[in-house]
Amino acid sequence: GEEVAQTPKHLVRGEGQKAKLYCAPIKGHSYVFWYQQVLKNEFKFLISFQNENVFDETGMPKERFSAKCLPNSPCSLEIQATKLEDSAVYFCASSQSHGYTFGSGTRLTVV
Amino acid sequence: RKEVEQDPGPFNVPEGATVAFNCTYSNSASQSFFWYRQDCRKEPKLLMSVYSSGNEDGRFTAQLNRASQYISLLIRDSKLSDSATYLCVVNLNQAGTALIFGKGTTLSVSS
Numbered sequence: 001g002e003e004v005a006q007t008p009k010h011l012v013r014g015e016g017q018k019a020k021l022y023c024a025p026i027k028g029h030s031y032v033f034w035y036q037q038v039l040k041n042e043f044k045f046l047i048s049f050q051n052e053n054v055f056d057e058t059g060m061p062k063e064r065f066s067a068k069c070l071p072n073s074p075c076s077l078e079i080q081a082t083k084l085e086d087s088a089v090y091f092c093a094s095s096q097s098h099g100y101t102f103g104s105g106t107r108l109t110v111v
Numbered sequence: 112r113k114e115v116e117q118d119p120g121p122f123n124v125p126e127g128a129t130v131a132f133n134c135t136y137s138n139s140a141s142q143s144f145f146w147y148r149q150d151c152r153k154e155p156k157l158l159m160s161v162y163s164s165g166n167e168d169g170r171f172t173a174q175l176n177r178a179s180q181y182i183s184l185l186i187r188d189s190k191l192s193d194s195a196t197y198l199c200v201v202n203l204n205q206a207g208t209a210l211i212f213g214k215g216t217t218l219s220v221s222s
Contacts, residue, residue: 031207037152042115043198043212055207089152097206098143102154 002026004094005074006103013082013110021106022074025094031055032075033095034067037105038088049075082110114138115213117199123219128189132216134182134199141211142204144175146184149196149215158184158197189220 005024013019025032034046045059049069060067064082069075079086089105117134124130136144144161159166161173161182172185182199199213 033209042214045209050207104154
């Protein structure tokens, strides 16, 4: 499709629970990016993939966060043992070369 | 020092006003420059790319000064619908590299 599809739109988790977010990039786009936006703060880059390979993970927290892009499956971002400060909107974007298309985001609320 | 710095505002202007936003970036290797618009925590949408020669799109004019590492956006004849957060974004312009976002400048246009 011509849109980046993120699911779910909203996710509520108790502290310590696992959260898993999904992103289906635009067909034909080789690159996938995950960003975290906390409240009114800037977009924090987390990780990017080139196809199923990690391209840049310099923004990824060392603990609790992991991500995958497997063939023929949506990409995923998983947070183990969520904390209150993980509450944010998580945006996924895909790109073929230089144009970026963003998904509508997943709003994660940790209570 | 943040990679991309913007005045967060808010800028509160009446309809018809002209408003200017500024942005500076720290990485001199940056090659691509953009203004994105974000409404109410929705996904950011590309407003316009910014070129060294300056470019205009209707009521919007963007300028880039590479020597000063400075980007600007001018909005003329503001409309109520221009109310949003405007994000200054830079990129190394290599395929797959992440967009680097400023915190955004909030504009509120009132009647």
